[in-house]
Amino acid sequence: MSKIYLSPPDVGNIEREMLIDAIDSGWVAPLGPHVDGFERELSYYVNAQNAVALSSGTAGLHLALVSLGVGPHDEVFVSNKTFVASANAVAYVGATPVFIDSEKSSWNMCPQALEEAFIAKKRAGKLPKAVVCVDLYGFLADYENIQRVCRNYDVPLIEDSAEALGSHYQSKHAGTFGDMGVFSFNGNKIITTSGGGMLVTANDDRAQHIRHLATQARQPRLEYHHLEVGYNYRLSNLLAAVGRAQLSRLEDILDRTTAHHKGYCKRLDSLPGVEVHKGDHTTRPNYWLTCVSLNKSCPASRDDVIEKLAAEDIESRPTWKPMHMQPVYKDCELFGKPLSKEIFETSFCLPSGSTLTSSERERICDIIESLF
Numbered sequence: 245m246s247k248i249y250l251s252p253p254d255v256g257n258i259e260r261e262m263l264i265d266a267i268d269s270g271w272v273a274p275l276g277p278h279v280d281g282f283e284r285e286l287s288y289y290v291n292a293q294n295a296v297a298l299s300s301g302t303a304g305l306h307l308a309l310v311s312l313g314v315g316p317h318d319e320v321f322v323s324n325k326t327f328v329a330s331a332n333a334v335a336y337v338g339a340t341p342v343f344i345d346s347e348k349s350s351w352n353m354c355p356q357a358l359e360e361a362f363i364a365k366k367r368a369g370k371l372p373k374a375v376v377c378v379d380l381y382g383f384l385a386d387y388e389n390i391q392r393v394c395r396n397y398d399v400p401l402i403e404d405s406a407e408a409l410g411s412h413y414q415s416k417h418a419g420t421f422g423d424m425g426v427f428s429f430n431g432n433k434i435i436t437t438s439g440g441g442m443l444v445t446a447n448d449d450r451a452q453h454i455r456h457l458a459t460q461a462r463q464p465r466l467e468y469h470h471l472e473v474g475y476n477y478r479l480s481n482l483l484a485a486v487g488r489a490q491l492s493r494l495e496d497i498l499d500r501t502t503a504h505h506k507g508y509c510k511r512l513d514s515l516p517g518v519e520v521h522k523g524d525h526t527t528r529p530n531y532w533l534t535c536v537s538l539n540k541s542c543p544a545s546r547d548d549v550i551e552k553l554a555a556e557d558i559e560s561r562p563t564w565k566p567m568h569m570q571p572v573y574k575d576c577e578l579f580g581k582p583l584s585k586e587i588f589e590t591s592f593c594l595p596s597g598s599t600l601t602s603s604e605r606e607r608i609c610d611i612i613e614s615l616f
């Protein structure tokens with residue numbers, strides 16, 4: 245039996261054909277018709293005015309902050325429970341992340357903690373330059389309240405939707421709740437280009453500036469002429485071709501991840517002290533990874549489950565370790581109850597990719613059940 249991974253890439257003939265088309269066309273460059281097409285199709289899919297294809301989600305977060313003029317001596321509010329890239333982008337521009345802890349229902353940024361942080365910072369005479377709010381595991385944050393708080397203080401909101409492409413609240417897509425939104429196409433994401441990202445925004449000028457920054461800030465002249473520091477952050481035409489193929493299959497991929505989530509709920513929610521994570525601000529989550537929490541009445545611990553699955557060659561992992569527990573960010577401020585610590589210590593992610601079969605999922609459930 246081969247190893248079962250959390251979320252392996254799901255690529256096949258359509259991706260191969262598009263990639264060969266890109267090579268045959270001669271556009272082996274970080275620009276070309278597939279880059280334009282991928283931007284057009286993704287912006288249409290999420291209903292965003294503009295999309296800029298980039299080499300990674302991290303590059304998107306970095307450029308979002310650069311475009312807002314965030315720099316040394318500035319602070320940026322960031323979700324505490326996240327993958328480290330959300331905070332690293334703040335460090336890249338020399339600013340300081342201030343972490344905002346999770347709310348219970350979605351595990352995302354708590355709007356009350358965000359408001360407390362704004363009140364404290366206003367009193368201290370230093371508002372943050374931006375807020376980076378993450379949509380964990382495909383579940384949206386409470387944007388009704390988060391947008392309200394950010395608007396009250398007139399601070400831009402960057403939505404880190406690296407994990408949430410395809411999720412929406414009513415008809416509004418993940419990535420379109422902030423002034424800018426960022427998606428990742430890393431190898432483990434809901435769709436992949438092996439590595440890549442996309443920034444979306446309703447602001448035409450900002451999109452144009454970010455596209456310019458991502459291409460070494462090169463002026464449109466024959467000789468190489470630069471007015472500001474740029475970056476080599478564009479997505480290649482070859483990878484954009486793979487992205488277009490993946491995007492054309494996204495709805496099918498979502499049907500599969502949704503079926504896995506439902507299958508896990510059916511088997512695991514009835515076990516004592518076990519709860520499959522479900523956020524409540526998302527009409528349709530993408531169910532990128534199904535996560536499970538164990539409460540105090542559960543006879544098994546998070547690590548018992550992970551070890552038992554590993555012994556059967558099945559990958560599972562703790563959910564993201566909060567930023568305030570990371571040695572690299574240990575001196576940063578944190579607002580809100582450290583609920584994310586408790587979530588981290590009691591929850592784990594299960595294999596959820598679109599290539600997982602229902603019989604593999606049932607076997608995973610059998611193994612977990614055997615611990616009860």
Ligand SMILES: Cc1ncc(COP(=O)(O)O)c(C=O)c1O
Pocket residue numbers: 299300301302303326327329330378404406407427428429430440441
């Ligand atoms: C929440 C979050 N933000 C940012 C990133 C960074 O994206 P990338 O790996 O494309 O740089 C990731 C994933 O890798 C992520 O999960």
